[in-house]
Amino acid sequence: MTNLSIFITFIFVLPFLCHSFSPENPTDRRILVLLDDFAFKSSHSIFFNSLQTRGFELDFKLADDPKITLQRYGQYLYDALILFSPTAERFGGSLDLAAVVDFVDSGHDLILAADSSASDLIRNIAAECGIDFDEDPSAMVIDHTSYAITEIEGDHTLIASDDFIQSDAILGSTKIEAPVLFKGIGHSLNAANSLVLKVLSASPSAYSANSNSKLSNPPSLTGSAISLVSVIQARNNARIMISGSLDMFSNRLFKSAVQKSGSSNKFEKSGNEQFVTEVSKWVFHERGHLKAVNVRHHKVGEADEPAIYRINDDLEYSVEIYEWSGTSWEPYLANDVQVQFYMMSPYVLKTLSTNQKGLYHTSFKVPDIYGVFQFKVEYQRLGYTSLSLSNQIPVRPFRHNEYERFLTAAFPYYGASFSTMAGFFIFSFVYLYNK
Incomplete structure (x- = not known):
């Protein structure tokens, strides 16, 4: 073997050796991020930078990139998947609904964010995870009681929610004081799926409907049954986060001041950044x-x-x-x-x-x-x-030679046996020698 061939072999084998001797670490490190538009890299940069600061390697691609692939030669190239592409009707490359489901079934993690323009593909992925978005494609979560107060009076689709799941494992030990700003679509949990948990719920006064038209029929989703953000831990310990709002991850809502209607408390910064960071830590196995x-x-x-x-x-x-x-x-x-x-x-x-x-x-x-x-x-x-x-x-059981020689519980039987023998001896003596 020539020196050149030895050098080439060493170059190809070195990554596998480094991986084999790497310390045990459950945290996902390589994440594929699929976007509708590369502009999301800047509009959602705080969230992406927080992941990179924590040691994650992000690979950004457009959702319709023809070179997208999750695995090569039977090995997955990524440890987790982030879908910030709510309008994608189909993915590029070899990625499709079945490939995403197989990715999760193999123990990898997923974050999916949708909005009012969510495509059937995104809705079907959520449905596979036990999440059912509102069937009305134009519906949004509306709340005339727990909305966020802004300078411009709107249609109350920007809501401020502080109904969090009570779990330090998911949200961390530091309490989230400020409400989370949410603008998007609601979803319900499939009753047949016991693995789905509501992390952020709507208030009892919320409902899901088209804000631009009058209600002709009662809304299908109302009150606390509406989940804004849900998580799933599969039986293979893969973790999933599904949000009905892509804006919830944006820099604009991260930095926005928030005041909930009916409350005198005004916070200089919303709870979005803390909430999203803590839940993402849980999804990517940094906690729990x-x-x-x-x-x-x-x-x-x-x-x-x-x-x-x-x-x-x-x-x-x-x-x-x-x-x-x-x-x-x-x-x-x-x-x-x-x-x-x-x-x-x-x-x-x-x-x-x-x-x-x-x-x-x-x-x-x-x-x-x-x-x-x-x-x-x-x-x-x-x-x-x-x-x-x-x-x-x-x-x-005990072997025959492992039992006690005389059992205390058997003493009555021992006494009966010896008394029978003694009685027979006396009877025989009396019978033989009595005239």
């Missing part, structure tokens, strides 16, 4: 991402994991759980992690104790039932990735 390591079980007083347990053995079970903080793995603190000793149904259900350093542990006695059992940890908590741990172990 758990991992479980060092799952162990053994008999009390021993260190090695046995291949089989015996009924009534005393055993110990432990697991370490950590949460990704955005930069490092930190011990996860909770008091609701449980383990099941399971065969067809749980025979033992124990809440694990923690040492506040990530280690969860407990001890219990193996049931007096033999068969094939499982240690199962099924942990699901709002805003956190789900943990599903399973470890199969057989349980055997």
